[in-house]
Amino acid sequence: EIVLxxxxxxxxxxxxxxxxLSCRASQSVSSSLAWYQQKPGQAPRLLIYDASNRATGxxxxxxxxxxxxDFTLTISSLEPEDFAVYYCQQRSNWPPNFGGGxxxxxx
Amino acid sequence: EVQLVESGGGLxxxxxxxxxxxxxSGFTFSSYSxxxxxQAPGKGLEWxxxxxxxxxxxxxxxxxxxxxxxxxDNAKNSVYLQMNSLRDEDTxxxxxxxxxxxxxxxxxxxTLVTVSS
Numbered sequence: 001e002i003v004l005x006x007x008x009x010x011x012x013x014x015x016x017x018x019x020x021l022s023c024r025a026s027q028s029v030s031s032s033l034a035w036y037q038q039k040p041g042q043a044p045r046l047l048i049y050d051a052s053n054r055a056t057g058x059x060x061x062x063x064x065x066x067x068x069x070d071f072t073l074t075i076s077s078l079e080p081e082d083f084a085v086y087y088c089q090q091r092s093n094w095p096p097n098f099g100g101g102x103x104x105x106x107x
Numbered sequence: 108e109v110q111l112v113e114s115g116g117g118l119x120x121x122x123x124x125x126x127x128x129x130x131x132s133g134f135t136f137s138s139y140s141x142x143x144x145x146q147a148p149g150k151g152l153e154w155x156x157x158x159x160x161x162x163x164x165x166x167x168x169x170x171x172x173x174x175x176x177x178x179x180d181n182a183k184n185s186v187y188l189q190m191n192s193l194r195d196e197d198t199x200x201x202x203x204x205x206x207x208x209x210x211x212x213x214x215x216x217x218t219l220v221t222v223s224s
Contacts (some may be wrong), residue, residue, distance in 0.1 A: 034210045036152075043202055043214035044152065055212060087152055091209035095168055098152040 002026050004088050004099035012107040019075040021102045023088035028068045032092035035064055035073045038101075039084045047086075048073065078104070109133040109213040111203050116218030119193055123222070127188040129203030129215055137161075137181040140206035143188045145199040146217075153199075157206070158186065171197075193222045 003026040013019055023033065031051040036044040046055040048064035051071060061076040075082055083106050088099040115127040129141070143155040156177040157166045165177055176189040186203055198221050204211035 032209075036211075043216055044211070045214070046207070046210060046212045049207065049210045049212075089152075089210065094166070096154050096209050098154070100151050 001095065001097060002029060002090055002093050004090060004097065006086075006088060006099035006102045008102060009100070010103045010105060012105050013078055014107045015078050015080055017078050019073075019078055019082070019104055021073040021075075021086055021104070023066075023071040023073070023099050025069045025071075025090060027093075029090040029092035031067045032090055033064075033066070033071050034089045034091070035062075036087045036089065036098075037082075037084050038087065039081075044087065075104075109205065111205065111213060111215035113201065113203055113215040113218040116201065116220045118221045118223065120224050121194060121222055123193050124189070124191045125193065125220060127190065127201055127203075127218060127220070129186045129188075131184045131186070131203075131205070134205070134213075136184040141177075141179060141186040142204045142206055142211060143175075143177060143186075144202045144204050144211065144214075145197075145220075146202070147196070147199040150199075155201075156188065157209075190220070193220075195222050198222045 005024045007022045033051050035048040038044040052064045063074045065072050085101045085103045087101045110132045112130045140159045142157050158177045174192045179186040200217040202217045203215045205213040
């Protein structure tokens with residue numbers, strides 16, 4: 001099973017700042033990686049799929065990059081509603097699985 | 108608008124059984140594969156099971172293989188998860204999720220399953 005390691009575990013930033021989240025895979029997943037956002041008490045929401053494609057309705061301030069084993073989710077300028085936990089997920093190898101998450105909190 | 112509504116969660120004793128349901132609307136249910144994903148309290152996400160649009164192919168995570176059974180009824184726009192031999196570590200919020208080629212593009216609000224004596 002592919003292991004996805006997300007870093008940092010917690011990111012403390014202020015609104016308006018740029019957030020850079022990392023997801024590293026234990027072996028290549030090509031571009032088969034997605035990012036999800038989860039707010040407290042809510043279900044996850046798909047943000048990015050195939051490493052860099054924004055899902056329907058996702059604002060342009062969210063962008064994804066990377067391929068192979070190293071991936072990045074960037075939030076260009078944090079809005080108050082962006083403070084949440086973010087998970088990466090790979091679908092390259094069975095079973096599909098998730099990273100441990102990065103919490104983006106208000107500094 | 109896609110809607111997924113889970114039900115059937117609750118408190119069950121170790122070794123017991125529970126059947127979760129997920130009612131879908133807002134899309135052509137019979138054309139999409141579906142999944143169950145869970146989240147233990149304060150923990151991350153764990154994919155559990157997948158069923159194709161016709162039910163012809165089904166997959167499980169090792170952690171639930173042999174204990175959980177996924178099924179669907181396209182006439183009722185519903186997917187189910189039969190959970191047997193429940194353990195303490197199965198305590199979690201259970202989500203159904205619509206497949207987008209092995210990603211999960213729509214999620215229900217979740218139903219809480221608590222396994223405790």
